[in-house]
């Protein structure tokens with residue numbers, strides 16, 4: 001029976017345990033280039049015992065950044081800066097992953113700790129930029145109204161995803177995640193609440209998922225066959241008339257057929273006032289359902305904070321991988337602590353520098 005500290009092998013990559021660092025924007029980059037903050041932040045979670053580290057959303061083009069301080073994967077200068085990070089993570093036993101993203105209509109906003117006042121959007125005269133989406137509908141008050149993407153612009157963005165995928169492999173990443181959740185570009189195409197198009201990218205379910213499927217296929221083809229390729233989706237909009245778990249199951253089946261190895265099951269983010277029943281493990285049932293009904297490996301994420309809670313999900317085959325977000329911000333050594341609570345301390349190599357203190 002697998003448990004939290006069982007290795008997980010997907011393609012040619014083996015994670016030393018089922019614990020991953022969920023992608024979390026650090027809003028600390030200049031021109032999309034990672035720096036010492038990122039090295040220390042991701043490096044300490046590698047020494048802390050995580051099996052997988054998914055580096056935060058890196059935009060495939062400058063226009064796709066959530067904030068001016070986001071990471072990017074669109075310039076030559078970024079690649080060696082990432083290589084420093086991936087080398088350190090590997091040396092310390094963690095598989096380096098990255099999430100490639102395009103923020104769509106939620107781009108050009110202030111990073112949370114830089115925002116002054118209540119206006120989320122960064123005005124163009126203050127270093128912001130024009131944003132793009134499936135339809136000319138802003139996310140919420142104070143956000144920019146996106147330009148409705150032409151077919152040509154859709155293809156151009158997909159080409160950016162292809163180039164960024166190739167760059168991510170060069171940068172030494174061994175696990176790739178396509179960010180298709182949280183109301184960013186791909187999610188805003190598949191949700192009927194943000195996509196009002198009447199061409200082949202809008203309307204029916206088939207048309208709304210087209211952008212996500214095409215982009216996933218382009219990325220899968222550009223990414224080495226022997227490395228895992230995963231997609232984060234929002235399994236529900238938590239809103240009447242919005243995207244549903246049933247549609248997520250169907251989308252996951254289609255993604256699996258394209259060679260996607262795992263679905264990372266998040267929710268929400270496309271509707272500013274959705275009523276989300278936030279609480280312990282509140283998204284876990286989506287990971288379980290997609291795993292069972294689409295027969296694909298899943299990651300569970302969302303208010304998983306305790307070792308026993310995470311271990312139970314793996315033991316009872318509700319998910320294949322556990323992603324921990326905020327608890328990892330509080331404690332880079334979460335896996336070492338969890339190993340103690342679930343009686344598996346001998347299954348996790350503690351860095352020799354720290355072994356005596358444990």
Ligand SMILES: Cc1cc2nc3c(=O)[nH]c(=O)nc-3n(C[C@H](O)[C@H](O)[C@H](O)COP(=O)(O)O)c2cc1C
Nearest residue numbers: 022023024025056057301302303304324325326327
């Ligand atoms: C500071 C912060 C930044 C985040 N950035 C991202 C991101 O870049 N990509 C993403 O898919 N989710 C992002 N998230 C969501 C987390 O990956 C995770 O899904 C969410 O926090 C729920 O997990 P938790 O309860 O363990 O924190 C972010 C969350 C936080 C708190």
